[in-house]
Amino acid sequence: MSLAVALRHAQGAFRLDVTFEAPPGITVLFGRSGSGKTTIVNAVAGLLRPDAGRVVLRGRTLLDTAAGIALPPHRRRLGYIFQEGRLFPHLSVRGNLRYGRAFAPRDARPADEARIVEMLGIGHLLDRRPAALSGGEKQRVAIGRALLSAPQMILADEPLAALDEARKAEILPYFERLRDEVSIPILYVSHAAAEVARLATTVVALQDGRVVGQGPAEEVLGDPMVTPAGVRAAGAMLRAQVVRHHADGLTELDAGGVPLFLPALDLAPGQGVRLRIAAQDVILSRDRPEGLSALNILPGRVEALRPGAGPGMLVSLATPAGRVLARVTRRSAETLALAPGMTCHAVMKSVAIAPGDIGGN
Amino acid sequence: MDAPLDWLDAEAWQAVRLSLRVAFWATLVSLPFGVGVAWLLARCRFPGRQLLNGLVHLPLILPPVVTGYLLLLGFGRQGPLGGPLAELGIVFAFRWTGAALAAAIMGFPLMVRAIRLSLEAVDPKLEQAAATLGASRSMVFVTVTLPLILPGILAGAILGFARGMGEFGATITFVSNIPGETQTLPSAIYTFLQVPGGETAALQLVAVSVAIAMAALLLSEWIGTRLARRVAGA
16 A cells, blocks of 8 residues: 545535545646645645545555654655745756755665656756746746656646646646556546546545545546536546557557547557546447447446436446447436337547547556 | 045945944844744734734834934943843944944834745645745745745845934934944934034035935845745746
8 A cells, every 4th residue: 555544624614524445657636726635745845734544555554643652844755846836936946856855865766867867858858947937837846846856756736727628638648647657546536537547546535524425536527426526527447458540540459459549649549548428429329320420339238327416327337349338318317218228329529529638547 | 544535524425334333233123023023023923923023014104213312222332132141242322333223223113024924826726836845844845935035035124224224313312423433324324414514524425325325225226126926926
């Protein structure tokens, strides 16, 4: 176990009471603003003293209020990537990157500066001042600064929230590379479903200061009972592999033996991809539909149904590709007589899957 | 040192040199205290904070003569502080060191205000970021806070220095007006104006005063913009 967290904290009328574990990879704290995500990260970092709690990182106790242990932030060895970058304005990019190294303990394995600078593509910025950087560049430097402090864990508090869509698309791949190339665990705060589906190994879903679901990303995101960002943002995550690129501009994927067709992806055959399938883009059909323009049809079995507050209903379907969520009306669910266990088909248009919802595996 | 300016009378030159020395030492010695008190007022919440704030600002509001007399009571040879300090060989009464003490006390509120303002402008989030990168509280201060408030410290020092150069009331009350020992530039101007035919020397000193003030101002502007540019990172 990489990180074990148990926290209780009251702030005005807000009550936080959470227990979760973060295995290696990216653990995303997923929830709306006000659900307690930042409070948790700050308590883990030592920037906030919770009323009660315990934080253990790789066997090292960072906080244990019952035992009177509370390491100050500078002794926790966590690399914190803030939403606003928080680069030191009086230091050059190089000075910012090297800031943490001076304080890292001698026995810490020194981070490979050249490799990190190369990975983040910031080599040409080293002599600049933070004020002369774009938002995306600042955030890349902030990522590098955190990595170079030789941390035992990375904390990232909505590192993309302050960026526009284009800059988000620029930074996301760096976090994917972090997840896949850097061995240290990452605790990542987000309220954006697309980001979660792209990055998360593990999801901890938060609502009003409580954990409403935690586990592998596929499971939590495909659970109709867990919708921390609301049913509108619900959507499952599937893993697939690129099979081939067709001449008509479509890329064929293999998802658990079922072919899926997507607008051309810039990936080589054999490469893995994650896809977010937004629940509201999925149509359900009892029989395998014929004469339909939609190209993607996943056969499956209804697992669970969750009626919403309004006329909607969230249905989860177990398919060979993984769990898929569909948001349909209650009327449709009644017409189709949907019930757990019955066979059903999930239908998706190729063009409905947003490019931002597709990421490397 | 001989007067480098032939037109300046020896006594006047002596006063200029003394004033520079007094203001220099007053600024240098009070600067660390100024940073410390500014820190306390800007960042700490403790009982007696308002009292400290009032005490620091008192010399700004009190008539300088009152401040000078209080200094005389406290730091005179028979004073509760002056007595023990004299035993240690530190004498303020009727010495140039006393003039420096008076200048430091009178300039202190201005210095603290400037530093405190710049401290309040430092984003604590940057200090938090430094802490997460492994810097202890003192290292955060040295590597982040201090560089960021440098323009404020400079402004405070210049203000304190200028106030020290111009200090008159408290100085003349506390350490009198002894040529070569405590006769600072303002005291000298005052003395010259008391004697017939002293206007020329007084005018010369006035010119020197204006020149020094102008030079200090330009220097601080120059360093200030450079520092601000460096801190802002443009």
